[in-house]
Amino acid sequence: MKLRPRVALTTAVLMLPLAAIFGWVDAQVRERAASDVLVADAMTSLEGDARARCEASPDEWVRAMQGPGRSPPRDPGMFPPPGPPGDPQDRLGPPPRPRPPPPGDAPNAAPHVHLYPLDADLHPSASMIPPLDPALVAAARAGANEVRRRSPGPGRPNEEALLRTPWGTGPCAYVFAVRPAAPTTEDPQLVLRVWGAMLVALVAALLLALGPIIGRIRGLAARVRASARHQYRDRIEMSGDDEIEELAAAFDGAAREVRTHVDAQERREQTLRDFLANTTHDVMTPLTVLQGHLAGLRDGARFDPARVDAAIDEASYIASLVNNLAVAARLEAGEPHLVRMPVDVGRIVERCVSRHRPIARQRGVEIACAVPENVVRVEGDETFLEQAIGNVVFNAVQHNHAGGHVAIVVSELSGGARFRVRVVDDGQRLTDDEIAQLGAPKEDAARTRRRDGHGLGLGITRRVVDLHRMTLVFARSELGGLQVDIEGERSSSETRGEGA
Amino acid sequence: MGQRILLIEDDAALGQQIVGHLRGAGFETTWLTDGKRVHDGEGFEVDLLILDLMLPGVSGFDVLKRFRDASDVPVLILSARNDGETRVRGLKLGADDFLTKPFWPEELLERVRARLRRPELQRGDAIESGALRIDLRTREVSVSDASVALTATEYAILAAIARRRGAPVARQALVELLDSDKEGADRTLDVHVSRLRKKLGEAGAQIVTVWGIGYRLGVSE
Numbered sequence: 001m002k003l004r005p006r007v008a009l010t011t012a013v014l015m016l017p018l019a020a021i022f023g024w025v026d027a028q029v030r031e032r033a034a035s036d037v038l039v040a041d042a043m044t045s046l047e048g049d050a051r052a053r054c055e056a057s058p059d060e061w062v063r064a065m066q067g068p069g070r071s072p073p074r075d076p077g078m079f080p081p082p083g084p085p086g087d088p089q090d091r092l093g094p095p096p097r098p099r100p101p102p103p104g105d106a107p108n109a110a111p112h113v114h115l116y117p118l119d120a121d122l123h124p125s126a127s128m129i130p131p132l133d134p135a136l137v138a139a140a141r142a143g144a145n146e147v148r149r150r151s152p153g154p155g156r157p158n159e160e161a162l163l164r165t166p167w168g169t170g171p172c173a174y175v176f177a178v179r180p181a182a183p184t185t186e187d188p189q190l191v192l193r194v195w196g197a198m199l200v201a202l203v204a205a206l207l208l209a210l211g212p213i214i215g216r217i218r219g220l221a222a223r224v225r226a227s228a229r230h231q232y233r234d235r236i237e238m239s240g241d242d243e244i245e246e247l248a249a250a251f252d253g254a255a256r257e258v259r260t261h262v263d264a265q266e267r268r269e270q271t272l273r274d275f276l277a278n279t280t281h282d283v284m285t286p287l288t289v290l291q292g293h294l295a296g297l298r299d300g301a302r303f304d305p306a307r308v309d310a311a312i313d314e315a316s317y318i319a320s321l322v323n324n325l326a327v328a329a330r331l332e333a334g335e336p337h338l339v340r341m342p343v344d345v346g347r348i349v350e351r352c353v354s355r356h357r358p359i360a361r362q363r364g365v366e367i368a369c370a371v372p373e374n375v376v377r378v379e380g381d382e383t384f385l386e387q388a389i390g391n392v393v394f395n396a397v398q399h400n401h402a403g404g405h406v407a408i409v410v411s412e413l414s415g416g417a418r419f420r421v422r423v424v425d426d427g428q429r430l431t432d433d434e435i436a437q438l439g440a441p442k443e444d445a446a447r448t449r450r451r452d453g454h455g456l457g458l459g460i461t462r463r464v465v466d467l468h469r470m471t472l473v474f475a476r477s478e479l480g481g482l483q484v485d486i487e488g489e490r491s492s493s494e495t496r497g498e499g500a
Numbered sequence: 501m502g503q504r505i506l507l508i509e510d511d512a513a514l515g516q517q518i519v520g521h522l523r524g525a526g527f528e529t530t531w532l533t534d535g536k537r538v539h540d541g542e543g544f545e546v547d548l549l550i551l552d553l554m555l556p557g558v559s560g561f562d563v564l565k566r567f568r569d570a571s572d573v574p575v576l577i578l579s580a581r582n583d584g585e586t587r588v589r590g591l592k593l594g595a596d597d598f599l600t601k602p603f604w605p606e607e608l609l610e611r612v613r614a615r616l617r618r619p620e621l622q623r624g625d626a627i628e629s630g631a632l633r634i635d636l637r638t639r640e641v642s643v644s645d646a647s648v649a650l651t652a653t654e655y656a657i658l659a660a661i662a663r664r665r666g667a668p669v670a671r672q673a674l675v676e677l678l679d680s681d682k683e684g685a686d687r688t689l690d691v692h693v694s695r696l697r698k699k700l701g702e703a704g705a706q707i708v709t710v711w712g713i714g715y716r717l718g719v720s721e
Binding site: 355359361366370381411479 | 582583584585587588591597600602603604605606607610611614663664667668669670672673710711712713714716
C-alpha cells in the first residue's frame with residue numbers, strides 16, 4: 001500500500017475510537033455538571049424560611065416550589081393530578097428568589113427544580129410526589145446525605161437527587177429533587193456531521209502535508225537507484241535539514257562501504273589474475289630449463305654432475321619464486337592481514353639457514369648463523385618475517401661464488417630493547433649506486449623482478465619490514481660483499497631453552 | 501635401535517622418498533598414508549611425528565589434536581600452505597615446527613635431528629668434547645684428564661662457546677665477556693682465543709673460527 005492511503009487509513013482507524021472516547025468523556029462531564037447544578041439549586045431552595053413553610057404545609061410548599069407556569073416532569077404517569085388551583089404565592093408567601101440558570105445551558109433548557117418533602121423515615125409528606133427509585137431510598141436509609149440518579153426521560157433524562165435537609169427532622173427531613181427533562185437542542189446527526197467533518201479535514205490536512213515528504217522520498221529513491229546503476233560510484237545527496245536528508249546520508253555511507261568492498265574485491269581478483277599470469281610466465285621458464293636439464297641427463301651419454309647442479313638450482317629457484325609470488329599476492333591485495341604473534345627471531349634465522357644450506361653446499365658456499373642465548377622475540381607475522389629474511393639469505397647465497405661465505409648473526413641491541421639480524425657475505429661486490437638502488441622501493445615489484453636481480457624478493461622484504469615497523473639497511477660488507485641489517489624492537493626477553 | 505619416527509603422508513612418491521631418507525639416516529620409520537589410525541588412538545609410541553596437513557578423510561589438524569592429547573613427543577608439520585593462519589593454528593594445537601613444501605631432504609633431516617636433540621644448554625653439567633672436559637660447576641678445564649690452568653677471561657670464552665657446543669657464537673657476545681673497552685676488546689678477543697687454543701693443546705683445534713660470526717666449539721651442527 002502506498003504511503004498516502006496508508007496514512008489516511010491509519011488516521012481514520014485511530015480517530016474513530018478517539019472520537020468515541022472524547023464523546024463519552026464529554027457526556028460524562030455534562031451529566032456531572034447537571035447533577036451538581038440540581039443539588040446546588042435544591043440546597044439554595046432550602047435556605048431561609050423554607051423549613052417552616054414546608055413543615056406548615058408540604059403540599060403548598062411543593063406547589064410553591066413548582067412556581068407559576070412551571071411544568072412537572074414530562075412523565076405524567078409518575079405524578080398524581082395537579083393540586084388545588086390558586087396562586088400558591090398568595091398562600092405560602094413569596095416565592096423563592098430567582099436562581100441563575102446553570103452555567104453553559106440556555107434558560108429554557110434548564111427548567112426549575114421540583115422539590116418533594118419526605119419525613120425522617122423517607123415517607124412522602126406531600127400528597128403529590130413522583131415514585132421514588134428504591135435504590136435511592138435504600139442508599140439514604142444506609143446513611144447517605146445525598147444520593148443522585150438519572151432517570152430516563154424524553155430527549156434528555158431527568159436529573160434526580162434525594163437530599164437530607166440541613167435540619168434533618170420532621171416531615172421535611174429529606175427532599176426529593178427532580179429537574180424535569182427539557183427538550184434537547186442537540187441534534188445527534190449534527191454532532192456526527194461535525195465530528196465527521198473534523199475527521200475528513202484532519203485526513204485531508206495530513207495528506208496535503210505528506211505531499212512534499214513523499215516527493216522527497218521518491219527523489220531519494222531515484223538517487224539511490226541511479227547510484228546503484230553506476231556501482232555506487234555516484235554520491236547520494238539530498239538538500240535540506242530533515243530526516244530525509246539524514247536517510248540520504250545513511251544511504252551514501254552504506255554506498256561508500258559497498259564501493260570499498262567492491263573495490264577491494266576487484267583488487268583481489270586483479271591480484272589473483274596477475275598472480276596467475278606472473279606465476280605461469282615466471283614458473284614456466286625455469287621449469288622449461290629444468291626439463292631441458294632432465295632431458296639432457298636422460299639422453300646424455302655420460303653422467304654430468306654440472307647438469308644435475310643446474311637442475312637443482314632451477315628447482316630451488318622455482319620453489320623460491322612460487323613462495324615469493326604467493327607472499328606478494330597477499331601483500332599486494334590491499335591492506336595485508338598480518339597474523340601477529342610472539343615470534344622467535346633466532347628460530348626463524350635457523351630455519352632460513354636450514355632451508356638454504358643444501359643449495360649453498362651445492363654451490364660451494366659456506367653458510368652459518370649465530371643466535372644469542374636469550375630468545376629474541378618480536379610481535380609479528382612469522383610467515384612474512386621468515387620469507388623476508390629468507391629472501392636476503394637466498395640472495396646472499398645466489399650472488400656468491402664457490403668458496404664464498406654467508407653469515408647471519410642475530411644480536412641484541414640497546415641493552416636488549418632492540419634486535420638486529422645481520423646477513424653478510426663475501427660474494428659479488430656492489431657499487432655505491434647499486435647498493436643505493438637496493439634500498440630504494442620499487443613501484444611495481446612484479447615488473448622489476450628479474451632472474452639475476454633482487455627485484456621481487458627484496459621488494460617483499462622491504463614491504464614486510466615496513467609492515468613490522470622495522471628498518472632495512474644495505475651496506476658494503478667489510479668482509480667483501482654485501483651487508484644487510486634488519487633492525488626492530490624486541491617484545492620480550494627469555495633465556496633460550498626455557499621458552500623456545 | 502634408532503629413534504622411532506611416525507610419518508603420515510598421503511602422497512605415495514613423497515612418502516616413499518621421505519621414508520628412504522629417514523631410514524638412510526638411521527631412523528626407524530613407520531609410514532601411514534592417512535591419519536585414521538592415530539585418530540583412533542594408535543601410533544603414539546614414537547619419538548617424533550612427521551605430519552602432512554592435507555590428508556584424505558581425517559584432517560591433519562584433527563590428527564594433531566588427537567595425537568597431542570595423548571603424547572608430548574615433538575611434531576613436525578609438513579605443509580604446502582605457507583600462510584600465517586595455518587601456522588598459528590598448527591602451533592596452537594601443539595605443533596613444534598613447520599616445514600614448507602618443497603624442501604630438500606637435507607633440510608628435513610636437519611629439522612628432524614634438531615627436534616630430537618637434547619636441550620642445547622647444559623648449565624650445571626660437565627661438557628665434554630673429545631678429550632676436552634669443562635666442568636661448569638667447579639670451573640675446571642681438563643684435556644685427557646690433565647688439568648689446564650686458564651685465566652678468568654679465557655675460561656669465560658671457553659664456557660660461552662662450550663654451552664652452545666657445535667653452534668657458532670657471535671664475536672659481539674664474546675667481546676661482552678671481556679673487561680677492556682669495546683674497541684680494545686674486539687682486537688684482544690682473537691689474542692685470548694689464540695692463547696686458549698695453545699693452552700688446550702690438541703684440543704685447541706676444536707675451537708673453530710666461523711667466518712663472519714665468531715667461534716664455535718666442536719663440529720658443526
